[in-house]
Amino acid sequence: MSSFLLGELADIVGGQVIGDKDLKITGVAGIKSSGKGEITFLANPKYESFLSITKASAIIASADITEIFSGSIIKTENPYLAFFKVVKLFDKPHTEKYRRGINKTISVNDNVQLGKEMHIGMNVHLGEDVKIGNRTTILPFVYLGDGVEIGDDCLIYPNVTIREGCRLGDRVIIHSGAVIGSDGFGYAQEGRIHQKIPQIGIVVIGNDVEIGANSTIDRATTGKTIIEHGVKIDNLVQIAHNVIVGENSIVAAQTGISGSTELGKNVVLAGQSGLVGHIRIGDNVKVGAQGGVTKSIPAGTRVSGYPAREHTVARKIYAATKRLPNLLKEFRDLKNKVEEIQKGCDGDSSTEDD
């Protein structure tokens, strides 16, 4: 592995060294697990307590922590972004990790067009009319159906299925086991029988998209399921037919988006959340973990809970439910008291009437 001087790293991330510029950094690690020669970072205040016990030789931080941390510091406004730049230095791009060349066990059908400087691993299936761009890496047991198009600099991990006609942009990463272009779940009821509606559309994926392990993105019934540029999708996510996920949106693990729902830009769906079909989620909407969204949400709103409500409202409701068992008891008491008062009053009146 390579090594860097702390001063070099500070220059790369645009930070300022407090301590030893000539310190040799040989690795990067988390605050709890890092050791001698390694650099770590502090972005989440939850981890401040580890500053005094970390064995890291250097740290990236935004605050002045010289009193609690004895090593050298790179001070910078966004330590997480700086950490990202440092980790990148210690990583190799896939074009270097996977030797360029095409394995002879692959199956190539008619009219396949391959770019240059590719890596294609063992037992890859390339259907008819498949087009793949330059420097793209395709690992073993990947199935590309007829007419699949993949751009430049993509990375397709083992055991991925991309079905016929689907199209990927440049710099797309698809993790193992993901399925792109499986049939949408659509049936027409004919008595008790569910007649399968052929799903003749495709999936179109923009540039710089990442799709997590074992996630599934269904092809459109007709037309396109669309994942726009810069979208990041985590593991085990389900995206149904004809969904549109807007630019730079984030979809965390085990989330599900039902058919024909459209997400705006920069939407964030936290883990295990679910969206019903045929709704519209505005730009910059945030849905909380396990949130169940049952209707369209205007841009900029943060929602949570089931059914999903504006987050501050949902929080108040959840806090209030905690007091509900007690409220029921107190209510009974109050009711009794009022009845007594009423009796008392009636008693009084009747006395008066007497």
Next chain:
Amino acid sequence: MSSFLLGELADIVGGQVIGDKDLKITGVAGIKSSGKGEITFLANPKYESFLSITKASAIIASADITEIFSGSIIKTENPYLAFFKVVKLFDKPHTEKYRRGINKTISVNDNVQLGKEMHIGMNVHLGEDVKIGNRTTILPFVYLGDGVEIGDDCLIYPNVTIREGCRLGDRVIIHSGAVIGSDGFGYAQEGRIHQKIPQIGIVVIGNDVEIGANSTIDRATTGKTIIEHGVKIDNLVQIAHNVIVGENSIVAAQTGISGSTELGKNVVLAGQSGLVGHIRIGDNVKVGAQGGVTKSIPAGTRVSGYPAREHTVARKIYAATKRLPNLLKEFRDLKNKVEEIQKGCDGDSSTEDD
């Protein structure tokens, strides 16, 4: 792609043309994305607003919409079913999509029995005693364990695993990444150690079943996990050991059914719902999205929420929770008021006593 005259389509779907019977239809599409020469449909009233802006040349609809839609119309009672019939015309069956023949890279073990007019793609694994029916299509990287039986006209997509002894009926579709016959999750506790109980049962799948991408159906501990005829299962669904899913039931994405639970016929489980083990769900039951079912449910009931309750009750509860924070405030006020009244009364009484 093929083309049809509007009159021909009307005859096929059993509808009536309002407009140009000789209009040439070259494709089928959604109401928002369709263009010239294409036919679309209107089934969900949510989409009525697109009638005036759609570029489709024709539409399938149940109502008279000549005032808002300028193209030709096929009028029919069930537009979605008619749409299904039209989409089918523009699709090819898998027996035509995948050239008949058996790839020479497959591995064939002892005593394998293959039907006629099959397609078996590259790198398919057929264990000992595997039986496959006529016209079935098996795509690359599919693993069929020893003794697996598959009926006629089935379609097994790439990267599917069907483990030893499992049996599929006719016209079954299994989407990519699905796992049929993985071990059930069963352990006997011996002190702190979880002793694995061998799962020696199988999975039996009826006719006309469809199983979604990356779904998992566990084999029975002993006996059978059963998916009956006509069941449709979406993506990323988990079905545990010894479950029975009754005829024509629908299981939407990311739903989980725990061990030994039995579903009747025509059950509908919406997305991300979950059922505990060892319960019985009656015929025609509907479970709402994200519903958490903790006990048996009688036939014909609709439930939702966590823990799942009769749907109309659950709705009332969710509506009521919205008013809970305010109720707590109002309750405090009322309590104070009652105390004041009581003091007043006491004051009155004492005055009276004076």
Next chain:
Amino acid sequence: MSSFLLGELADIVGGQVIGDKDLKITGVAGIKSSGKGEITFLANPKYESFLSITKASAIIASADITEIFSGSIIKTENPYLAFFKVVKLFDKPHTEKYRRGINKTISVNDNVQLGKEMHIGMNVHLGEDVKIGNRTTILPFVYLGDGVEIGDDCLIYPNVTIREGCRLGDRVIIHSGAVIGSDGFGYAQEGRIHQKIPQIGIVVIGNDVEIGANSTIDRATTGKTIIEHGVKIDNLVQIAHNVIVGENSIVAAQTGISGSTELGKNVVLAGQSGLVGHIRIGDNVKVGAQGGVTKSIPAGTRVSGYPAREHTVARKIYAATKRLPNLLKEFRDLKNKVEEIQKGCDGDSSTEDD
């Protein structure tokens, strides 16, 4: 299949025969589906009603059930554990199920070290520097990245991906479609762009771990994601980067654990539960099905619901919500009554004042 005398089985499980010691047992089955010559068990009282109708020739039970069950009985304190021991007798270990030997279609890279008495199926990918222990079974379409280490007596089912550098202990079982070592989901925000943080850590899995079909375990950003000895993970589970799952913990299907969260020993997470990131779950904690854990939980606690609360509290809250719609109505009535009383009192006073 093999057969045993009932007396032999009783000796093996440490139980006592009530009935015919020389009864020949040819199979093992569930109480509802078992037939002549088979033995079943009764552990869950829910199934007592099947005692009079089961066709099993013998049963393992803890209570005296001679009045309702007409066959022979093995009486033992823990029938489920005894059942496990009997099922094991009717099962073969993977070292016998899968013929020892290495398929010639596999791809072997530099410096691979293989143990003895292995089974490696067709089309397995072994990266550089892969090490595999003795008697391990690896089935078709498994991808082992560079530097992967697997211990003795492991069983890796078809279509599994284990990415570079990950390490497995002994007697580990990985079910089909599981992905070990996919990238953690980490991005640094740079304006609207999500910059991918390279995930350069690994996954380390202890001894006697089982990982379910299509589950995903992400590699650490730096350092290790750790699954300790004896952990059992069900299907479709998501475990994010830098998570630690403590010894002998149980993670049921479709559960998700977010980044850097740490579980103690013997934790039980029921199905579809979710844990946010950066929290600590103490030893012996139990999380209910669909529970949403939003903060650290002390050892020994049982929690449920969303947001997860101490189970007895959560139960009271859920029970109370059922009475909420009615409470709202009653509250309105009481408020009116109080107002009337107040008016009455005011009336009284004013009368008095008059």
